[in-house]
Amino acid sequence: MIAPEIVAEHGLSEDEYARILDILGREPNPVELGIVSAMWSEHCSYKSSRAWLATLPTEAPWVICGPGENAGVVDIGDGRAAVFKIESHNHPSFIEPYQGAATGVGGILRDVFTMGARPVALMNALRFGSPDHPRTRHLVAGVVSGIGGYGNCIGIPTVGGETGFDSAYDGNILVNAMAVGIADADRIFYARASGVGNPVVYVGSKTGRDGIHGATMASATFDAGAEARRPTVQVGDPFTEKLLLEACLELMATDAIVAIQDMGAAGLTSSALEMAAKGGVGIALDLDRVPVREAGMDAYEIMLSESQERMLMVLRPDSEEPAARVFRKWGLDFAVIGRLTDTGRVALAHGGESVADIPVDPLVAAAPRYRRPYVETEPPAMPPLPATGVAPLDALERLIAGPELASRRWIWEQYDHMVMGDTVARPGGDAAVIRIHGSARGIALTVDCTPRYCAADPRAGGRQAVAEAWRNLVAAGARPLAVTDNLNFGDPQRPGIMGQLVGCIEGIGEACRALDFPVVSGNVSLYNETGGRAILPTPVIGGLGLIDDLDRRASIAFAAPGQDIVAIGATAGHLGQSLLLRDVLASPGGPPPPVDLGIERRNGLFVRDRIARGAVSVCHDVSDGGLLVALAEMALASGIGAEIVPPDGVDALAWLFGEDQGRYLVALPAAAGLVERAAAAGVPAAVIGRTAGAALTVSGHGHISLASLKQAHEAWFPRFMAGR
Amino acid sequence: MRAAVIVFPGSNCDRDTAVAIEAAAGRAPAMVWHEDAELPAVDLIAIPGGFAYGDYLRSGAMAAHSPVMRAVAARARAGTAVLGICNGFQVLTEAGLLPGVLMRNAGLRFICRDVALRVERADTVFTRRYAPGAALTLPVAHNDGNYVADRATIDRLEGEGLVAFRYRDNPNGSAASIAGIFDPTRRILGMMPHPERAAEAVLGGTDGRALFESLAESLA
Numbered sequence: 001m002i003a004p005e006i007v008a009e010h011g012l013s014e015d016e017y018a019r020i021l022d023i024l025g026r027e028p029n030p031v032e033l034g035i036v037s038a039m040w041s042e043h044c045s046y047k048s049s050r051a052w053l054a055t056l057p058t059e060a061p062w063v064i065c066g067p068g069e070n071a072g073v074v075d076i077g078d079g080r081a082a083v084f085k086i087e088s089h090n091h092p093s094f095i096e097p098y099q100g101a102a103t104g105v106g107g108i109l110r111d112v113f114t115m116g117a118r119p120v121a122l123m124n125a126l127r128f129g130s131p132d133h134p135r136t137r138h139l140v141a142g143v144v145s146g147i148g149g150y151g152n153c154i155g156i157p158t159v160g161g162e163t164g165f166d167s168a169y170d171g172n173i174l175v176n177a178m179a180v181g182i183a184d185a186d187r188i189f190y191a192r193a194s195g196v197g198n199p200v201v202y203v204g205s206k207t208g209r210d211g212i213h214g215a216t217m218a219s220a221t222f223d224a225g226a227e228a229r230r231p232t233v234q235v236g237d238p239f240t241e242k243l244l245l246e247a248c249l250e251l252m253a254t255d256a257i258v259a260i261q262d263m264g265a266a267g268l269t270s271s272a273l274e275m276a277a278k279g280g281v282g283i284a285l286d287l288d289r290v291p292v293r294e295a296g297m298d299a300y301e302i303m304l305s306e307s308q309e310r311m312l313m314v315l316r317p318d319s320e321e322p323a324a325r326v327f328r329k330w331g332l333d334f335a336v337i338g339r340l341t342d343t344g345r346v347a348l349a350h351g352g353e354s355v356a357d358i359p360v361d362p363l364v365a366a367a368p369r370y371r372r373p374y375v376e377t378e379p380p381a382m383p384p385l386p387a388t389g390v391a392p393l394d395a396l397e398r399l400i401a402g403p404e405l406a407s408r409r410w411i412w413e414q415y416d417h418m419v420m421g422d423t424v425a426r427p428g429g430d431a432a433v434i435r436i437h438g439s440a441r442g443i444a445l446t447v448d449c450t451p452r453y454c455a456a457d458p459r460a461g462g463r464q465a466v467a468e469a470w471r472n473l474v475a476a477g478a479r480p481l482a483v484t485d486n487l488n489f490g491d492p493q494r495p496g497i498m499g500q501l502v503g504c505i506e507g508i509g510e511a512c513r514a515l516d517f518p519v520v521s522g523n524v525s526l527y528n529e530t531g532g533r534a535i536l537p538t539p540v541i542g543g544l545g546l547i548d549d550l551d552r553r554a555s556i557a558f559a560a561p562g563q564d565i566v567a568i569g570a571t572a573g574h575l576g577q578s579l580l581l582r583d584v585l586a587s588p589g590g591p592p593p594p595v596d597l598g599i600e601r602r603n604g605l606f607v608r609d610r611i612a613r614g615a616v617s618v619c620h621d622v623s624d625g626g627l628l629v630a631l632a633e634m635a636l637a638s639g640i641g642a643e644i645v646p647p648d649g650v651d652a653l654a655w656l657f658g659e660d661q662g663r664y665l666v667a668l669p670a671a672a673g674l675v676e677r678a679a680a681a682g683v684p685a686a687v688i689g690r691t692a693g694a695a696l697t698v699s700g701h702g703h704i705s706l707a708s709l710k711q712a713h714e715a716w717f718p719r720f721m722a723g724r
Numbered sequence: 725m726r727a728a729v730i731v732f733p734g735s736n737c738d739r740d741t742a743v744a745i746e747a748a749a750g751r752a753p754a755m756v757w758h759e760d761a762e763l764p765a766v767d768l769i770a771i772p773g774g775f776a777y778g779d780y781l782r783s784g785a786m787a788a789h790s791p792v793m794r795a796v797a798a799r800a801r802a803g804t805a806v807l808g809i810c811n812g813f814q815v816l817t818e819a820g821l822l823p824g825v826l827m828r829n830a831g832l833r834f835i836c837r838d839v840a841l842r843v844e845r846a847d848t849v850f851t852r853r854y855a856p857g858a859a860l861t862l863p864v865a866h867n868d869g870n871y872v873a874d875r876a877t878i879d880r881l882e883g884e885g886l887v888a889f890r891y892r893d894n895p896n897g898s899a900a901s902i903a904g905i906f907d908p909t910r911r912i913l914g915m916m917p918h919p920e921r922a923a924e925a926v927l928g929g930t931d932g933r934a935l936f937e938s939l940a941e942s943l944a
Contacts, residue, residue, distance in 0.1 A: 148834050152865070153775045155736020239734050239778025246733070330733065414834045416865040418921050419773075421740035426928065435926065550926055 002027055010037035016368055023362045031299045031348065031356045038266035038304060039273055040367050042526055047368045048492040049524045052505045056519045057512050062481055063520055064185060070111040070262065071181075072520025073188055074482045076546050080436065081185040082443055083117035086125075086178035086486040086542040088525035092233040093175040097142025101175050102150040102236040106308050108179040109156065110262035113245050114311065116189040116252050117181025120420060121434045122151050124161040124177045125447040125486065125540040129170030131403050131720055136165070139173055141721065146236075147177070148414040153238035154245065157423050158415035159432035161447055165403045168451075171530030176486040176523075178447060178542040182436060189252060191261040191271075193279035193314045193340055198258055200272075200283060200338040201320070203327050204244045204310035207268070208293035210234050211306025240309040240332070247330040248311065256319035263310040269303045271312040276346060277364045285338035287350040299348060299355040314340060374498035379457035382576050382590040392656050393696070393704045395584045396628050397712050402583055405625055406716035428637065429556045430621050431476040433547060442547040444478035450624065451536035453592035456577050458500045458537055462507020463595040467661055469543035470515050471621040474604040475664055477553035477611035478545030483512060485522040485541055490534025492526050500537035501526075508539060514597035515604075517543070554611045554619035554666075557638035563618070563691045564671035565642060569603045569663030570684040571627065573654025579625045580657035593659045600662040606683045607664050610674065622663035627688075628656040628698070630665050635696055636713055641706055644689030645699040652701060667691055725943040727753035727768040730796065730812075732787055737773035737920065741809065744920035745770065748936035761791040767943035768805045769796055771812030773865070773918060783826060783868045784814030793819050805849055805943060806912045810866055813904070813914030822907055822914045823881070824873030829866070830897025836865040838929070840892040841903055841917060845885060848910045849942035853934035860931040862917035864895060869916040871898035871905075881905055888913055 007017045010033055020028055020036055028036060042048060058066035064081055065073035071085035089104025105122060112119050124147055129136045151158045156179075193200075211234035251257060259279065261271040268290070276283045287302050297305075315323055320336060327334035341347070348356040399405050412427035424442055425433035431444040448469040454461025466483065473480040485508060490497040512519055528535045547553050575581055576590025610616040622630045635641055646652050668674060671687045678685035689699075697703035727745050731738045738755065745768075746752045754764045758776075763769065776787035787793060793815065800806045800821055808816040816822045829835055838861050846856040854860070873881070878899055881887050888904035896916075904915030919932025 145833070152834055152836075152867070153734070153736075153778070155734075155774055237778075239775060239780070242734055242736070242775075413837050416834070416836045418836065418863055418865060418918070418927070419736055419740070421737075421743060421921060421927065424926055424928075 002033060010034065011041055012037050016040060019366055023366055024358065029356065031303060032358055034300050034304050035269045035356060035358065036363060038269050039363065043265050044270055045367045046524055048370050048372055048526060049487065049501060050369050051371055052502055055505065056509045058518050058520060060516060060518045063518055065188065066518070066520045067522060069190055070114045072482060072484055073115065074520060074544065075185055076436065076443065078439065079185050081183050081188065082180060082544055083112050083115045083183055084178065084180040084484055084544055085111050085521040086176055086484045086540065087111065087523040088486055088488060089175045089177065090172060090488065090525050090528055093143055094173050096233040097139045098146035099233055099235050101143040101146030103234045103308055104175050104177045105147055105150040106236045106238065106241050107264050108177045109154065109241065110264065112179045112181040113248055114189065114260050114262045115183065116187050117183035118249060119156045119179050119181040120422065121180045121432065121445060122156055122158040122177065123432065123445055123447050123542060124158065125174065125449065126161065126163045127169045127174035127538060128165050129173065130167040131165050133167065133170045137721060137723065143175055144411050144414055150236055150238045152416040154242045155419050157417045157419050159417050159423055159434065160427045160445065163408055163411060164451065166451065166536060168536045171533060172528040172535050174488050174535065174538055176540050178484060180443065180445060180544065187252065189257060189260050191259055191275050191278050193259045193275040193281050193283070195258055195314070196281060196340050196342045198317060198340045199315050199320055199336045200285065200340065201313045201315055201323065202290055202310065202335045202337045203313065204332055205237065205240050205307055206291040206293040206333055207302055207305045207310070208307045209297065209301055209305060212301060212304045234306045234308050236308050243330040243332055244309050244311065247327050247332055251323055251326045254322065256315050256323045258314040258316055260311060260313045263312060265306065267304055267306050268312065272346060273360060275312065275314065276360045282341035282343035282345045282360065283338060284341050284347045287348055289335050289337040291333040291335050299350040372492050372498045373495045374502050375495040376499045376503060377458050379591045380589055383587065385575065386585050386587045389653065390584055392628060392652055392698055392701045395580060395657065396632060397704060397709065398584055399579055399625050399629060400632055400709065401712035401716055403716065404579055404583060405629060407714045408717065409714060410717035410721060424550055425476065425555060429476070430472040431478065433476055433553060435550060440550050442550045444473045444476045444545040444547055446472040447540055447542045448472060449538055449540045451538045452577050452582065454500065454504055454537040454539060456592050458503025459507040460592050460595060461537065462504035462539055463511040463597065464592060464661060465539055465541045466508050466511035466515065466517060467595050467600050468623055469541040470517055471604060473543050473545035474608045475554060475619045475621040477608065478547045479608065480515065480517050480543055480545040482518050482520045483541055483543055485519055485539060487522065487524045488528055488535060488538040488540065489526050490529040497534055504537055504539040511595065511597055515601055552612055552614050554617050556620040556634050557618065558634050558640040558667050558691045559618050561640055561691050561693065563667045563669055564687050565644065565665060565667050565689045565691060566671050566674060566685050567627065567663060567665055567688045568607060568678065568683060568685045570660065571655055571658060571663065572660050573651060573658035574660045575654055575658055578657055578659045580653065593661050595661045603662045603683050606678060606681050615674065616666050616668055618667040620665050622665060624659065626657040626659050632696055632709060634665065635706055636710055639706060640691050641693040641695045642689055642691050643697040643699065656698065725749040725768055725940045726766045727770060728756045728763055728766045729753045729770045729772055730758065730792055731755050732758045732774065732776035734776050734778050735772050735774035737809065737918065740920045741770050741772040744923045744936050747923065748933065748940040756792060758790045758792045761795055763795045763799055766804065768807060768939055769799060771808040771815050773810030773812060776811055776815060784811060784818040787815045788818035797821060800912055803911055805939065807850065808914040809918055809920065810916055813916055814868060816912065816914045821912055822905055823877045824871055826868045827870040827872045828868055829870050834867045835895050837863065839864050839895050839917060841889045842892055844887045844890055848906065850913045850935055850938055851888065852942060853938040861929055862919055862932050863921045864917050866916055869896040869898065871902045873899060884908060889915055889917065
């Protein structure tokens, strides 16, 4: 007899428990309850978001595999495919930042190499609480060193990302890690088990008592005692992951593997059930054969452990011995722990007794899906601008020296961003660029989200996150191919939060459709709230694009003095939700900038065409902080200054700091041809100044030296981390 | 030049190093697994960067006692050129083929960035294509790059001209800003910076290429 409080402890509602009784026709035993509760957790089942996720566009001629597998797969030509996904490790990283972040990296890497791809790049999107919050510094230090500790050791470059601070994340930080791999397009591996009688094989690390019920933890809000959950955090071992990576890729070069699935959230439970469900087969496991780290582990612990660096595979008959040799060579455990069956059930034996016997399909089919009630967010009206002005260059200096825009060098110098010898564009630009090994082609990568836009208007914010990712890829000279999304929100059982989720997904869908930028993989992280206080809605978009010729790409650094600077796209001076209002004029509010997807596409295609034809090689997208911040970033990246002239009759602050979308800055020796072509294409393009000297000059508003701007830009992060 | 690249299970710059060697020498190096006690006949043995056996103990400490390192030591004593980059440098010191040790960076953080170096000797098989005193920019990427040795050892390295490269702006606290050292025969070089990561313009620098070209020319 299972007591109601045990059911509640497993995160199951009364209704959900009744459904289990109905399917089994009896009470579950504790092992079965643990298995089903993990399967039906928000983290594994997406029960609150699935109906809305289904509205996202997922197809394009270049998509080989969309959502539902371990990662998305897109065709990148020459018989190769890019395999990529982003995933959150928010809850564990708040509790134990080093291991939480490290195992987040390990988990997302397994998702990629499970599919047969060699990982070639890592990215991350991080959100921390206010810099003034007493925990923030500790969390930043732990997360950054955890990400570096794992990626540096396994030898996969961490090439970029974004980091933000806001008091809304004081009690729930976000750690989203993205991995990208490259595979032969005709050698992709899937989780679909098949072949009754085929051996089910466990490889990798031994199973320990760590991380038990991590998936259930990640499906609940925090209360005051979050630290007490530390035993649910897993411990990472990047060296073992390196062995597992090499061993798996070595075995994948043969034809031994029928299906493969990593053991991530909910460990052996979810890998076994997913493989069985996808293949429509049953699976019988003898848990006595599972390699364990310590004696006396019971079936419940073995099935729900989230020990890292483990994989489950179905092999072809007669492949056991050659496969075992590969894993022995790499010093890893290899154990045949079961067989596929024709029963459609997962049957577990331990100590010679049956400890669980549950039907796969009915439990998967009956997994709860909720259409939770929601209330849409009403976008705010534009407040009157404060009468107190500010000198533009003073505002620039404050912004670029503040937490939002200060240089992230302190972070990315702790990540080996060059290992593997193919990093073409290092962190700090619009997009990272990785050469496709052995070719002259490359992939461009970015992660983007502007949570303050999403909070003010979820739908516009969702559109903007996609548009900015697309624009960052375009600005590097890439053809944007596809998206992986990481939807981070609060408690979906609150209608206001659910409204944010719905709005953002709708906005993402609209933008992805308009920009031919399908969603091929992703992750949803809900319940990011503590004591009833939710994070800002943070739908992080990871974008991947293709560069056909690495000699024809663009970077943000000015190339030479004396070049024309051209603003592409219209500047209306939209200050709602701008950094100028929030961080300088202390008057946050208003609606975020509108995203006209037709204009976005038109302007972007024009810019990309110019870069692809070799006419433009210096380009930067205009986003947070507006035009003057973009200009300063181009100058700081090159050490070359600029002189710009605001047009007659405009409000200088709005023109310089407005965050209108669909804009780029480019610099080139002579702008006439570009401006002419833009006019013909119906794309606004205006020469706003020239590159020159070692200062930034805004005509009529003075100048600031690059040396002092650089000092201001670089100083904040090291000073903050040093506690000064 | 015939070359071998040693591959430990946690090596992660083995491919990068092989690419740079092949580009300079015109032939691919042999990749030699850490359990192999035999080495092919080669003119150069390269020990690449990475985390040989995870380096949870002191970096390179376990690798120094691997079967392949016994073979490397024997070849080194017989005069075969040996290049250790990053983790390879750590392994060479732990194996006693070079003096001193690489400790945790003075700032206690991993450092990945371009650093400015000075070429201290341009008359060796590794550096003959550089000008003496030349300024180079090469990337570093390490947690444990802080070169430490006793005073007598540093004095000997300086006095005998065994410092290969020196940091111009010491990133990790290394004694005498040492970035790389030779053994007394100048046939063994250990260095923390990564020349193989700066051997192609598309990767942001070419200052490392001459090191591989020097070897290819010297050991042809």
